[in-house]
Amino acid sequence: MLNAFNWLGGEMRVTPPTQVAVLGLGLIGGSLLRRLIELGIAVTGYDADPATRAAAATAGGRVAETVPETVAGADLVVLAVPLPAAGAVLDTIAATGYAGLLTDVTSVKGAPLALATERCPDARWVGGHPMAGREQSGFAASDPGLFDGCAWVLCLEPETTVVDWLTVASLVTAVGARAVPVTAAEHDTAVARISHAPHVVAAALATRAAEGDTGRLALALGAGSFRDGTRVAATRPALTAAMCGGNAAALRTELDALLARISEARRLLDDADPVAALTTWFGPGQAVRSRWPAAAGQPEKRAATREELLAVGRGGGWITTVASDGTTVTAVPHRLG
């Protein structure tokens, strides 16, 4: 249990959470509740839906009937509700006078940071995003192994203390995830690029394919590149729209960059030698994709300072363990191809 912590040697500055509250027991919250129970870490869950609470209790979780009951005695609160519900839950937490650590699991990080700062200013916020999506949602889809090896972004803002970050990271690494230290702005730019923009593009390709007189023929001829390039277009529009709309500022920049790059290919079709011009244009994308995903590098000890941690995240690396004296972490660099 808790084998990710190193209890030996030195003064202990990072005290791992001893009582965790999980608010919202869907795929992520439910999986976290079950994993923490497996690890023997004290945890209480809550969900607004009575049927979900009943299901979680049946699965062996300690489940409370209200938000204040859930938060009482906790030293880490995990907000695992959809972003539109977060404001009201934060108000309820604030009304209890809670002043401990507070994290979340939503797919954008700028908006929850602003919300938490405004609605629950006494709590110490460390925004989080486990990159552990699945086709299914809800407690029924939860899985205590969901976070094994997954990247779990944890935001390290100028106003976050390193000790608070390390404390939340010690829990995230204990559940098997890779803690990725970044700022909310860096996170939001990265997910706009590798998730939100691909969703927009997939929807545009799928919509266009069916248009006009050639639509049925095009859909009949669609094969591998159409299948993969449009797969995520089948996602429920309300979910995709909430994700993209919640990250509007970063997504604007990314869509502008994509539009510029696609327009360049469009222009090269008018070149005197379009095949030669396009061969050059296609080069960088092929170099990137043929080396992706990069392998993990050799783990290394790094000083647990703000600058070092952010350098690990910016470099594409992650933290696997936090030393109990809070002075070092084990970092795995992203080995470029």
Next chain:
Amino acid sequence: MLNAFNWLGGEMRVTPPTQVAVLGLGLIGGSLLRRLIELGIAVTGYDADPATRAAAATAGGRVAETVPETVAGADLVVLAVPLPAAGAVLDTIAATGYAGLLTDVTSVKGAPLALATERCPDARWVGGHPMAGREQSGFAASDPGLFDGCAWVLCLEPETTVVDWLTVASLVTAVGARAVPVTAAEHDTAVARISHAPHVVAAALATRAAEGDTGRLALALGAGSFRDGTRVAATRPALTAAMCGGNAAALRTELDALLARISEARRLLDDADPVAALTTWFGPGQAVRSRWPAAAGQPEKRAATREELLAVGRGGGWITTVASDGTTVTAVPHRLG
């Protein structure tokens, strides 16, 4: 053998090819050679590469040493060389005085039609495109079962006679493929939509992901939507560029339509309620993709006229058998979701 033909009843207007020449023994040409041998149809192959000729001969094919030898006695010549090599091979065929049926297998149809009309005007051209791509290429990757159930576009231009189309279609259906009757222009628009534009978009997404200070972080966080949305960006740039540059006119139109649609999403991010606006925007793509691919409808007998055949192709359907009297075909409609 040749169970796709119906030899019973009526005057025989469609005489299936009795001697096929396959020029170019890569993935497609090699697979076709091997399948025709299996079916007991007389076939001779040729490839400019001596090692490929040797490999094909070892696999049991009758392989000739020159293009004129290969074409001698043939009543159907299949041009299975890359588009940049087609002109020279067409000149050699024309020099033999060949005046029979001529088809090809390249992924664009307008350019080969123009080339064949100019360089080999005595042959009767029926452009073709089997939608049977693979990651590997070359004779070593060939497979006689490659065409089972695959869509094989066959062009029916105003200058193509229906009997010539049916004759080539009888061979295509005999090897197990679905013959799709379309014009070259319709084909080129369809593949620009469902293959060439997705390749451009995938390359743009992959290139952008790696850019600037957030590049490494973005690549480290990339998961399912990035993986699938960029898969084809790993293709060799020269191949993708040849495909896109060879279909410049149709691809221009498709990229313009995509750019307009992505720009609309970009604009909606500035809406007063971007989530509501984007929910509407994502709707059509989700409707298309969640019903794709459509199931096959019930086979039906259709008159073998130009109008009926083109209506089948435009509707997303295909031909599975050609009656020997040339008056009817069996068509499978595309059942929309």
